[in-house]
Amino acid sequence: MSPVHIEAVKLFNNIRKYGGPNAACEITFGVPLDSEATKEKRAEWVFHVTKALQEKFDEATIKSIRYGCHCNEDGKLEESRQRIKGVYESCNSMEDFVSRMNQSGSGWYLENEILFTRYTSCSCPMLEAVEIMDTKTWCYCTVGYNKAIFESVFGCDIDVELLKSIKMGHEQCLMRIVPLGTVRPIGE
Secondary structure, eight states: OOOBOHHHHHHHHHHHHHHOHHHHHHHHHSSOOBTTOOHHHHHHHHHHHHHHHHHHSOHHHHHHHHHTTOOOTTTHHHHHHHHHHHHHHTOSSHHHHHHHHHTTTOOOEEETTEEEEEESSOOOGGGTTOOOOSOSTTTHHHHHHHHHHHHHHHSSOEEEEEEEOGGGTOSSEEEEEEESSOOOOTTO
């Protein structure tokens, strides 16, 4: 038998942290997921986990659990964090920062001095076989991913709100990025 899938390990650890070991076992292993799982098996597991999380926890706890489940994708998180931070440190205004990020096709924008980021495709390997979901529960890991990046870039706590999700039928994943503290001055 193949080892347990890395997504199951991350989920187990986060559920245990916020909901205890019994809930972690029940939810994570209610439908087995090994490292060789097909995209259909991953989709089945995602739907099981999503439903179980919603039955067991309130929205705030679900968010805490899923925020910590974001991928690193073989160093991609750290690579993205360093690249975005480098661009931020080389700019002279938020407008300049957004403009430079958009040169690489990011599609970001500012509205009332608030940053909005977007993805035009879903890169989650767990959702390859999923067309539509009726909840954002699974997608909160993307919020955690962006939170990790922007807290490093801005040097303060960040609130990230998922406004739209491709897997919920929207044309894009759209997030609002709101600093909760003093932002590191741009260009530093």
